[in-house]
Amino acid sequence: MKQAGSILVVDDNPDILIAARLLLKQHYQVVKTTDNPFDIEGIIKSHTIEVILLDMNFTQDAISGKEGFYWLKKIIAQDPRIVVLLMTAYSDIQLAVDAIKAGASDFIAKPWQNEQLLGAVTAAFAHAQDKQKVDKLTRQTQGLNQALSQSKKSATFDFLGQSAAMQQVFSTIQKAAQTDANILICGESGTGKELAAQAIHQASLRHENPLISLDMGAISGNIFESELFGHKKGAFTDAKTDKVGRFELAHGGSLFLDELGNLPLAQQATLLAALQNRQVTPVGGTKPIDVDIRLICATNDNLTDAVNEERFRQDLLYRINTIEIRIPPLRERIDDIPLLVNYYLKHYAQKYKRELSINASDMDALCQYPWPGNVRELAHAIERAVILSDADTLDIGTVVGQTPKLESPQANTSQSTTEYDTFDLEILERRAVHAALKHYQGNVSHAAKALGLTRGAMYRRLEKYDL
Numbered sequence: 001m002k003q004a005g006s007i008l009v010v011d012d013n014p015d016i017l018i019a020a021r022l023l024l025k026q027h028y029q030v031v032k033t034t035d036n037p038f039d040i041e042g043i044i045k046s047h048t049i050e051v052i053l054l055d056m057n058f059t060q061d062a063i064s065g066k067e068g069f070y071w072l073k074k075i076i077a078q079d080p081r082i083v084v085l086l087m088t089a090y091s092d093i094q095l096a097v098d099a100i101k102a103g104a105s106d107f108i109a110k111p112w113q114n115e116q117l118l119g120a121v122t123a124a125f126a127h128a129q130d131k132q133k134v135d136k137l138t139r140q141t142q143g144l145n146q147a148l149s150q151s152k153k154s155a156t157f158d159f160l161g162q163s164a165a166m167q168q169v170f171s172t173i174q175k176a177a178q179t180d181a182n183i184l185i186c187g188e189s190g191t192g193k194e195l196a197a198q199a200i201h202q203a204s205l206r207h208e209n210p211l212i213s214l215d216m217g218a219i220s221g222n223i224f225e226s227e228l229f230g231h232k233k234g235a236f237t238d239a240k241t242d243k244v245g246r247f248e249l250a251h252g253g254s255l256f257l258d259e260l261g262n263l264p265l266a267q268q269a270t271l272l273a274a275l276q277n278r279q280v281t282p283v284g285g286t287k288p289i290d291v292d293i294r295l296i297c298a299t300n301d302n303l304t305d306a307v308n309e310e311r312f313r314q315d316l317l318y319r320i321n322t323i324e325i326r327i328p329p330l331r332e333r334i335d336d337i338p339l340l341v342n343y344y345l346k347h348y349a350q351k352y353k354r355e356l357s358i359n360a361s362d363m364d365a366l367c368q369y370p371w372p373g374n375v376r377e378l379a380h381a382i383e384r385a386v387i388l389s390d391a392d393t394l395d396i397g398t399v400v401g402q403t404p405k406l407e408s409p410q411a412n413t414s415q416s417t418t419e420y421d422t423f424d425l426e427i428l429e430r431r432a433v434h435a436a437l438k439h440y441q442g443n444v445s446h447a448a449k450a451l452g453l454t455r456g457a458m459y460r461r462l463e464k465y466d467l
C-alpha cells in the first residue's frame with residue numbers, strides 16, 4: 001500500500017529519474033522529478049515536499065559534488081523542514097561526511113540497490129515528520145505565547161449571575177457548548193461577553209485544546225490576514241519567519257473573535273471564505289491548511305441593523321449566529337448587582353489586604369445606579385473603593401466620587417429630557433469620550449477605565465471621533 005508522503009527527485013540523468021520514479025511511485029503518493037535544479041525553488045513553493053533526493057553533480061563530467069552542496073544549502077534556506085538525501089555516482093566517505101555536516105540527512109551511492117534506496121527514503125520520511133512536528137510545536141508555542149500575552153485580561157473571574165436573565169444565559173451556554181455550533185454573543189461593552197466565550201469553551205468537548213482570542217477591532221487592515229491565517233517567511237517586508245495564524249492555533253479548540261462588528265466589509269468576505277471552506281492559506285503560502293475550530297464571536301453592535309445599513313454581510317451573519325446569546329446590560333438584571341458587588345469586594349479586599357463590608361443602604365444605592373459600563377465599571381468602582389476606603393465599611397463615597405453619574409442615581413433615572421440638546425448616541429458618545437479625556441488630562445487608560453471601555457475600544461473611539 002502506498003504511504004502518504006511527497007518526494008522530489010532531482011537529477012540531470014533522465015534514466016535515473018525514470019528508475020527512481022518507477023520505484024518510489026509504488027510506495028509513495030507523490031513523486032515529482034526534475035532534471036533542472038533551478039526548478040526546485042518553484043516546486044517547493046507550490047507543493048508540499050517532505051524529502052528531496054538530490055544529485056551532487058549536474059554539469060556533465062563534474063564530480064566535485066560542489067553543485068550538490070550549493071543546492072542543498074538553497075533548499076535548507078528555503079524550507080529547513082525538508083529532508084535532503086544526496087546521491088552521487090562517485091561515492092566517497094569524505095563527501096558523505098561533508099554532506100551530512102552541511103545538513104543532508106544521508107548519502108546514497110549510484111547505482112543504488114532498490115532496498116538500500118527504499119531504506120534511506122523511509123528513514124528520511126521519518127526524519128521529515130519529526131522535523132515537521134518540532135517546527136510546528138515551536139511555532140505554535142510562539143503563537144500561543146503571543147496570543148496569551150495579548151490577551152486583555154490578567155486575571156480571570158468567575159462568571160456570576162443569579163438573575164433569571166443570567167440563568168437563561170447559563171442554560172443556553174451549557175446546551176450550546178456541547179455542540180460545535182457557531183455562537184454569537186451580543187451585549188453592551190463590559191457585560192461579560194468574553195467571560196461567556198470562556199465558559200462556552202470550558203463546557204465544550206474541546207476544553208483541553210486552546211481557546212484563541214482575537215480582538216477584531218484592534219487589528220488593522222494589513223495585518224488582518226496574517227493574524228488570522230498566518231504568513232510565510234518573506235511574504236512581506238516584516239515577515240522574518242513563518243507565523244502560525246489564530247485559526248491554526250485554535251485547531252481542535254475554539255476561536256473567539258471579539259468586536260466582530262468592527263470588521264470592514266472586504267475582510268468580512270475573506271473571513272467568510274475561510275469559515276465556509278474550513279481551510280486557511282497563510283499569506284505568501286500556496287497550500288491550504290485544514291482547520292477544525294468552534295467559532296465564537298462577540299459584538300456590542302446590533303448586527304441586524306449593521307446588515308440593514310450594509311455595514312455587515314448578511315451571509316456572514318447567518319454563518320456565525322447559529323446560536324445567539326444576548327447578555328443583558330447590568331441595569332436590566334439588578335438582582336445580580338449584590339452578588340457581583342460582594343464578589344468583587346471580597347476579591348479586592350483580599351488583594352489589597354483589607355477587611356471591608358458594605359452596608360445595606362449603600363448596596364441599595366449601587367443597585368439603583370444604571371452602570372453604563374456594566375460589570376467592568378462595577379468591578380473597577382469596587383476596586384477603587386477598596387483602595388480608597390478608610391474605615392472597615394466600604395465608603396460608597398469613594399465609589400460615588402469618581403463615577404460622576406453615581407452621585408444621584410435617582411436623578412439619573414428620571415433625567416429631564418431638556419438636559420439633552422440631541423439624542424444622537426454618536427454625538428453623546430463623542431462628548432463623553434472627549435469629556436473623560438479632558439477630565440483625566442489626556443490619560444487614555446484612566447479615561448477608558450472611567451468610561452467602562454477597554455483600551456482597545458477607547459482607541460477605536462478616539463480614531464472614530466478623530467479626537
Ligand SMILES: Nc1ncnc2c1ncn2[C@@H]1O[C@H](COP(=O)(O)OP(=O)(O)OP(=O)(O)O)[C@@H](O)[C@H]1O
Nearest residue numbers: 157158159160189190191192193194195375376454
Ligand atoms: N457575570 C460576571 N461575573 C463576574 N464578572 C463579570 C461578569 N461579567 C463581566 N464581568 C467582569 O467584567 C469585566 C468585563 O467583562 P468582559 O471583558 O467579559 O466584557 P465584554 O462584554 O467582553 O466587554 P467588551 O465588549 O468591552 O470587550 C471583566 O473583568 C469580567 O471579569
